[in-house]
Amino acid sequence: MKQQSVFVVGAGVVGLSTAIRVLEAGYDVTLFAEVFPTDPKTVKYTSFWAGAICRPGLGNSLSSRLEKETLHIFAQMVKEDPNVPIATHPIFGYAEVANPEDRKHDAEMKELFPDFRVLDPNELPHGVASGVVFTVFFIDVPQYLAYLWHRFFFLGGRAFRSKLSSLSDLLSPTTGVRLGLEHVARDGNITEATSGSLTFNASALVNCTGLGALSLGDVNDAAMFPTRGETVLLRAPWITSGLQYAWKNGDITYIIPRGSGVVVLGGTFQADDWHPSPRPEMVKLMKEHGIAVCRELLPPSKRAHGGIDDLDVIEECVGLRPTRRGGVRVQTSWLDGEKKIPVVHNYGHGGGGYESSWASADLAVELLQTALKG
Ligand SMILES: Cc1cc2nc3c(=O)[nH]c(=O)nc-3n(C[C@H](O)[C@H](O)[C@H](O)COP(=O)(O)OP(=O)(O)OC[C@H]3O[C@@H](n4cnc5c(N)ncnc54)[C@H](O)[C@@H]3O)c2cc1C
CATH class of the missing domain: 3.30.9.10 (D-Amino Acid Oxidase, subunit A, domain 2)
Known part of the structure; x- marks a missing residue:
């Protein structure tokens, strides 16, 4: 059976972890972002700048729950793979x-x-x-982003660079042509600009644009x-x-x-x-x-x-x-384009994007599966 195609927008720690989990759940994944971990450091990509330690917030908010669950996932990762860049x-x-x-x-x-x-x-x-x-x-941030990036490609993901003005930019079947996307390879090189023959057809979008959610059309989240x-x-x-x-x-x-x-x-x-x-x-x-x-x-x-x-x-x-304001958003909404498709949002992790990454990605996949079944 043909795999359903999911577009993940954003390639920070949240986007990469989520894209990996979506691939592991059996979907075909295309990642779109303005900035990738292989690019020079820029303030537009927060994940470059984190510490990062994993010390979950206390209490019972969604963020603290995601952080506590991710702590267990990190413990498992460290046990299974001594080379994972977490000390x-x-x-x-x-x-x-x-x-x-x-x-x-x-x-x-x-x-x-x-x-x-x-x-x-x-x-x-x-x-x-x-x-x-x-x-x-303690996560060694540059090494860890490289680790996620390679894991994403190993699982069969592919990546295109574009600064989107809105999520609907991705809904036309000829997205690649309209946006003038650049294909980004595992080593960070641009292998080709899209040609007129490239078409996409997504069953769902996942929005992991971090602070970008403030100005990205169809999201425009003023709480960011x-x-x-x-x-x-x-x-x-x-x-x-x-x-x-x-x-x-x-x-x-x-x-x-x-x-x-x-x-x-x-x-x-x-x-x-x-x-x-x-x-x-x-x-x-x-x-x-x-x-x-x-x-x-x-x-x-x-x-x-x-x-x-x-x-x-x-x-x-x-x-x-x-x-x-109001905490991390992991939630489904629907977008009407040439067809109506679900958008799973996963952004707003504040100072805890690393330490909540995996549980947040797992929750996003659960929402994605529910929406696609529906
Ligand atoms: C000083 C500092 C210390 C920190 N310490 C810790 C710590 O100890 N532990 C911890 O867990 N966290 C820490 N953090 C927080 C952590 O860095 C963030 O929570 C995390 O990096 C957020 O990741 P993200 O993927 O949501 O966003 P980002 O890394 O910013 O990624 C956003 C992605 O979306 C893309 N994007 C956005 N808008 C668009 C658009 N319109 N079109 C196309 N692409 C778009 C960007 O290009 C990028 O690829 C720290 C942060 C800082 C600054």
Whole structure:
């Protein structure tokens, strides 16, 4: 029997994970996006800029449920494939002001992270009022995106580049001709521009456009906004544990080691701020905060007396987390074109697109199957 054809729009961590799950469910998948993981880094593609750690949000919202389920899926992946670019390290959580509310979540944390424990006062660094430690997954973002990309092609997916003005652009049987699509190969090269003979005919669309959902026609989701995140990438291969440090004034410093020896030092959480490049004063503050809480960010020879200019900086970064008032949207709608077809939306993952990716993709596939049966 001929496979039904599904178009997935968006090739960030959410689009790639979803496309993989749709392929695994037995559909023929074509991926459309303006930016792919093989492209130079751009602020239009948030997935390049993530940390990324997997520490599910607590409580019972859809996001936290998806994050908790994805945590189990990552655990399974790491068990089955030692080459998957996800490392397991301890992370220390320190706060300058103790918040008794935090202790209410200890039981839930213990359930998620069996080695979770509250640190004794004599284990805390100077100036820290409370602390915890537990083991989490750290995703090596560039390696992981490459891993997803290859897995997508291995399963038989194909990819075309286009910036869509609306989802309906994809509904005409001669989509390829009208959009002037470029075929993107596994190595990221453009192999051909579409010719007049190329036609598509989708049974369903899956919308994984992240922040693009704000301006993409047929979606235009006004609940979407960016939460801007600045980070600095450092070379510090000797760091093998993560840190989240809550300052008295509400600032957060975080340190995320990657298998490649790169360390992510962050960061900011600025709602509705679209500024696409680093702000020098913020970069300086992040570095000062970083070495104040972790001298080991400095190379060994500079540790005794060095300052922020002695950090081995690789890159100063900005990413825009695709945040949605009301939370992530995983939902079906219908689009009327030459025929009526279902659109499964899967976007708005904010600061948790990696850590909710697989469960969100699984839910999208469930909705897709239900819609196509209907
Ligand atoms: C500093 C920082 C730290 C973070 N840390 C973490 C972390 O520790 N853990 C975690 O889980 N997450 C983290 N995140 C969040 C995570 O990066 C995002 O949730 C995730 O990358 C969102 O993925 P996405 O696929 O939805 O969007 P994107 O990666 O932005 O992908 C969107 C895709 O849609 C395409 N697209 C959009 N509009 C159109 C259009 N009109 N036509 C064609 N294509 C279109 C784009 O080209 C792109 O391919 C962090 C983010 C930042 C910035």
